[in-house]
Amino acid sequence: MNFNRSNSAVNSDIRSNAGNRSSSQSTRQTKRLANALPLTFIFSLVGVLVVYYQFNLANLQSSPMVIEVGVESNESQEEGGTSGGFQPVAPIERSPEIISIADRMESQYVSESIDAQQALTAIQIKTAYHLEKTQSVLVLMIESLMIRKDYAKALALLELINEADRIKLNQDFYYAKCLSKEREKSTAITAYQNILARDPNHQPATINLGLLLQSEDRLAEAKALYLEAIEYTAGSRKAKVFAGLGDVELKQGFPIAAIDYYQRSIEYRPTSALTWRKLVRAKVAAKRPAAEIITSFERASSLAPNNGRLFNDYADYLFQQMQFKQAVNILRKSVSLSREAFEQRLHLLATYLELRRPINAKKQIGYFRKYMLFDHHSEWAQAAEQYMAKNYRESIDTLRATLKKGRNNNFAYFLLGRAYRQLGLPKNAAVYLEKVSEDDSFFNLAQFHLAQVYTEAKESQKAMPVLKALLARIPDNHSIAYEVADLAYDQRNFPVAWSTIDLAIAAAPQEKKYRLLKSRIAWRTDRQAESIQLLQDLLAQNPRYKRALYRLADYQEKYEQPKEALETFNKLLEVSREYSDTLYRVARLQVANNQPELVTRLLQEYLEGKNNDIRARLLYAINFCDASLINDCDKQLELVLKLAPDNEEALELRQKYFPQQATQSQEEIAGAEI
Numbered sequence: 001m002n003f004n005r006s007n008s009a010v011n012s013d014i015r016s017n018a019g020n021r022s023s024s025q026s027t028r029q030t031k032r033l034a035n036a037l038p039l040t041f042i043f044s045l046v047g048v049l050v051v052y053y054q055f056n057l058a059n060l061q062s063s064p065m066v067i068e069v070g071v072e073s074n075e076s077q078e079e080g081g082t083s084g085g086f087q088p089v090a091p092i093e094r095s096p097e098i099i100s101i102a103d104r105m106e107s108q109y110v111s112e113s114i115d116a117q118q119a120l121t122a123i124q125i126k127t128a129y130h131l132e133k134t135q136s137v138l139v140l141m142i143e144s145l146m147i148r149k150d151y152a153k154a155l156a157l158l159e160l161i162n163e164a165d166r167i168k169l170n171q172d173f174y175y176a177k178c179l180s181k182e183r184e185k186s187t188a189i190t191a192y193q194n195i196l197a198r199d200p201n202h203q204p205a206t207i208n209l210g211l212l213l214q215s216e217d218r219l220a221e222a223k224a225l226y227l228e229a230i231e232y233t234a235g236s237r238k239a240k241v242f243a244g245l246g247d248v249e250l251k252q253g254f255p256i257a258a259i260d261y262y263q264r265s266i267e268y269r270p271t272s273a274l275t276w277r278k279l280v281r282a283k284v285a286a287k288r289p290a291a292e293i294i295t296s297f298e299r300a301s302s303l304a305p306n307n308g309r310l311f312n313d314y315a316d317y318l319f320q321q322m323q324f325k326q327a328v329n330i331l332r333k334s335v336s337l338s339r340e341a342f343e344q345r346l347h348l349l350a351t352y353l354e355l356r357r358p359i360n361a362k363k364q365i366g367y368f369r370k371y372m373l374f375d376h377h378s379e380w381a382q383a384a385e386q387y388m389a390k391n392y393r394e395s396i397d398t399l400r401a402t403l404k405k406g407r408n409n410n411f412a413y414f415l416l417g418r419a420y421r422q423l424g425l426p427k428n429a430a431v432y433l434e435k436v437s438e439d440d441s442f443f444n445l446a447q448f449h450l451a452q453v454y455t456e457a458k459e460s461q462k463a464m465p466v467l468k469a470l471l472a473r474i475p476d477n478h479s480i481a482y483e484v485a486d487l488a489y490d491q492r493n494f495p496v497a498w499s500t501i502d503l504a505i506a507a508a509p510q511e512k513k514y515r516l517l518k519s520r521i522a523w524r525t526d527r528q529a530e531s532i533q534l535l536q537d538l539l540a541q542n543p544r545y546k547r548a549l550y551r552l553a554d555y556q557e558k559y560e561q562p563k564e565a566l567e568t569f570n571k572l573l574e575v576s577r578e579y580s581d582t583l584y585r586v587a588r589l590q591v592a593n594n595q596p597e598l599v600t601r602l603l604q605e606y607l608e609g610k611n612n613d614i615r616a617r618l619l620y621a622i623n624f625c626d627a628s629l630i631n632d633c634d635k636q637l638e639l640v641l642k643l644a645p646d647n648e649e650a651l652e653l654r655q656k657y658f659p660q661q662a663t664q665s666q667e668e669i670a671g672a673e674i
Contacts, residue, residue, distance in 0.1 A: 078177055078211055079204035079237070092169070093136040101126050102140035109141070109153060116156035139169055146174055151181035167198070173205060185212055201232045210244045214251070223248045239269035246278060255285035273304035277313065290321055290476035301330075308337035312344060319347040320444055322477050324354045335367070342373050343441065346411055349384060350445065353418075362388055376402045383415060392419040410440040417449055426457035444474060451483065460487055471500070478507035482514055489521055497521050512538060516548055519555075528559050544575050550582065562589055578609065584616040591623070599623050614644050621650070625657050634658060 101123065109119045120138070127133035138157060145154035155178035158171060166172045176191035192209035195202050206229045213222035222244065229241045242265035250258035262279040269275065280296045297314045304310055311334040318327035331348040335341050345368050352361035365388070369381045379402045386395035396419050399412045417433035420426075430453050436446035447470045454463035467484045474480060481504035488497035498521050504514045515538045522531035535552040539545060553568035566589045572582050583606035587599045603620045607613065621636035634657070640650040 078180060078208040079240075091132060091136075092139050093133060094140070098127075098133060098136045099140060102137045102144070105137060106141050106144055110145075110148075110150065116153070116160060119157070120160055135165075135169060139171065142171060142174055146177075151178045154178050155182055173202075176205065177208060180208065180212055185216060188212055189216070203229070203233050203237045206233070207237060207240050207244070210241070214244065214247055217251075219248045219252055236269050239265045239267075239272065239275070241265075242268070243272075243275050243278065246275075246282065250278070250282050250285065255282045258282040259286060259288075271303055273300050273307060273310065276300035276303060277307075277310050280313070280317075284317065287475075290323070290474075293317065294323075294326070306337060308334065308341070311337055312341060315344050315347065316441060319351065320441055321474055322354075322444055322448065322479065324351045327351050328355070339371055340373075342371060342377070345371065347441065350411075350414070350442070354445070358388055376404075376407070380411060380415075383412075387415060387419055387422075390422070392422050395419045408440075410436050410442050410446075414442045414446050414449075417446060417453070421449065421453055421456075426453045429453045430457075444470060448480065448483075455487065460491060463487060464491070471503075475503070476507055478504040478511065478514070481507065482511070482517070485514075485517060485521070489517065489524070494521060494525050498525070512542055512545055512548065516545075516551065519548075519551065523555060528555065531555060532559065543571075546572060546575055546579050549575065550580055553582075553585065557585075557589070562592065565589060566593075577605070581606070581610070581613070581616070584613065584619070587616075588619060591619070596623055596627050612643060614640055614647065617643070618647070618650055618653075621653065625653065630657065 105114075105119050105123055105126075108114045108122075109116070114122065119141075120134075123134050123137045127137060138161070142154050142157050145151075145157070154174065158166065158175045158178060161169065161171065163172070166175055172191065172195055176188050176195060179185075179188035179191055189209065189212050192205045192212065195205040196209065199205075206225060210222045210225050210229070213219070213225065226241050226245045226248070230238065233241050242261045246258040246261035246265065249255070249261060259279065259282045262275055262282060265275050266272065266279065276296060277300045280293055280300060283293045283296060294317075297317065300310055301307075301314060311330060315327060315331040315334040318324075318330055327347070328351055331344055331351060334344045335348060338344075345364065349361055349364045349368060352358070352364060362385070365381050365384050368384070369378060372378055372381065379398055383395045383398040383402075386392075386398060396416060399416050399419070402412055403409050413432045413435040417429045417431075417436075420429035420432065430450060433446045433450040433453065436443050447466055451463040451466040451470070454460065454466065464484070464487055467480060467487065471477070471480045471484055481500045485497045485501035485504060488494070488500065498518075501514060501518045501521060504511070505518065508514065515534060519531045519534040519538070522528075522534060532552065532555055535548050535555070538548050539552065542548065549568055549572040553565045553572065556562075556565035556568060566586065569582055569586045569589065572579060573586065577583065583602050587602035587606070590599050590602065600620070600623055603616055603623065606616055607620065610616065617636055617640050621633050621640060624630075624633035624636060633653075637650050637654050637658075640647055641654070644650070
């Protein structure tokens with residue numbers, strides 16, 4: 001609008017300009033239905049004040065600040081403020097009269113009682129064709145529509161104003177934003193570029209242009225724009241610029257650089273859940289340690305506790321990392337936020353199976369059925385139910401019936417592998433576990449079961465490469481590291497066993513069996529003193545750990561520390577008198593201490609539960625013979641020789657204490673041979 005012309009000339013220009021666009025306006029308006037109720041006078045005034053407040057706030061060049069966090073959709077949308085380096089040239093009247101006219105016109109416009117051109121004509125009539133008043137009503141309507149996010153109707157009004165007048169009225173930013181929201185991206189990019197050509201420090205235009213360039217994969221242009229914007233943006237907008245740079249770097253395949261930019265963004269806006277989520281993605285891409293990634297996930301989820309997509313990402317990460325104990329709560333939260341999160345329900349079912357929580361798994365099958373997406377999901381639920389009831393053959397039949405070419409069969413393959421494994425058919429189990437696709441969320445878990453299947457089938461040479469590859473993908477999973485170390489120990493590959501058990505202990509120092517295995521590896525690699533020290537350190541924290549007590553006592557005896565060994569075995573007896581052959585081991589050590597009566601009591605107690613233990617019964621016989629209890633000695637030797645006729649030590653004892661019986665036995669044997 002030209003302020004120097006007469007009202008009639010201005011109206012003529014507006015009509016002419018509007019006429020050129022009437023066709024496009026009509027098309028847009030027929031496609032969009034307004035759903036808002038007419039605004040009251042008070043609400044219109046409040047809306048104007050909100051815009052005015054945002055306008056002034058955007059000009060603050062302040063230090064990093066904290067903003068209120070919202071859900072992801074709000075955080076990622078374009079900037080809404082119009083502030084740049086200049087104010088509107090044309091005055092905007094905000095009197096009660098003008099606000100009232102704008103309110104009435106907007107009510108009719110959003111209800112589609114009138115279109116944009118009719119609204120303009122009605123405004124002109126009500127303002128007596130007064131140029132400034134007409135402009136003010138239009139601007140107030142556009143500002144209100146922008147607050148209501150009715151971009152289609154706002155754009156229709158903005159297109160009634162020529163470019164020069166949009167600039168004078170400071171509506172060019174709204175025009176560019178509406179174009180963007182209405183998916184006219186190319187035109188929107190040009191509009192934002194024009195704004196920055198006039199005002200290079202226009203922060204909202206910079207950010208929105210960057211977002212558009214990113215969406216069009218014009219990454220080099222977006223990066224250059226953001227790098228310049230670092231110099232003149234402030235507060236939350238500087239945070240958005242750094243986040244934009246992170247987006248560009250991540251999309252270009254440079255996650256480490258992206259991490260740096262996201263962290264700098266968080267310095268200016270520490271409560272942005274979206275930026276924390278982006279930081280997590282970059283860390284995952286950079287293969288950062290799981291503990292670090294989980295910490296970032298925790299921070300993001302605490303800022304956005306109702307963001308379903310965030311919790312889905314978090315749950316999927318934990319599941320694929322096979323961190324099932326942590327995954328349960330996050331998966332439950334995920335499905336509570338989105339009942340249709342079918343993939344997460346599958347993960348939750350599988351997680352309960354891994355944790356051996358059948359009651360929870362059965363409950364999940366019910367939800368599984370309720371929210372299933374396709375018909376074959378019902379059969380999956382039935383198969384899972386049959387599996388839980390240990391009807392493995394029926395489960396296999398049901399699952400095999402669901403297999404079809406072109407369908408996602410990965411869960412079916414996984415459950416088939418488990419069912420065959422339960423039936424003790426490792427070859428069949430391996431066939432289906434190997435079918436799970438590498439890009440599927442069940443792949444890691446299927447590979448873990450595949451390695452166990454190979455181990456159970458005594459094919460450790462096949463199990464080891466599977467476990468090593470799995471550990472390479474999930475280097476922070478202590479369970480996998482332990483499995484590798486344990487298998488390497490069995491294969492006498494002690495260097496691999498030593499390095500991987502250290503990985504397991506570093507990830508889970510509280511796991512007792514990991515430190516116990518390390519002591520065993522140390523012993524087998526001629527580090528006896530270190531092995532004993534490892535066990536002593538373990539028992540200092542877990543004094544009633546039976547396996548460690550037994551192992552320590554055993555090593556102490558072998559390391560020629562009988563006194564220490566006896567003391568440790570006695571501690572074990574205080575914990576459990578039935579554990580392994582502890583009673584026999586104590587009795588054997590007490591022989592050297594000349595305690596025949598104690599030895600007799602210990603062996604008698606031990607043999608009540610394990611009467612076929614040849615070593616213990618032979619020691620029992622020796623103890624009787626040494627005590628000159630010949631009849632008892634003879635009886636025990638007879639029992640030993642019944643269990644092991646060729647036991648050399650028993651034969652020597654018989655020859656020593658009962659030579660006639662020994663000779664007679666030899667003659668009987670010779671006669672039998674003749």
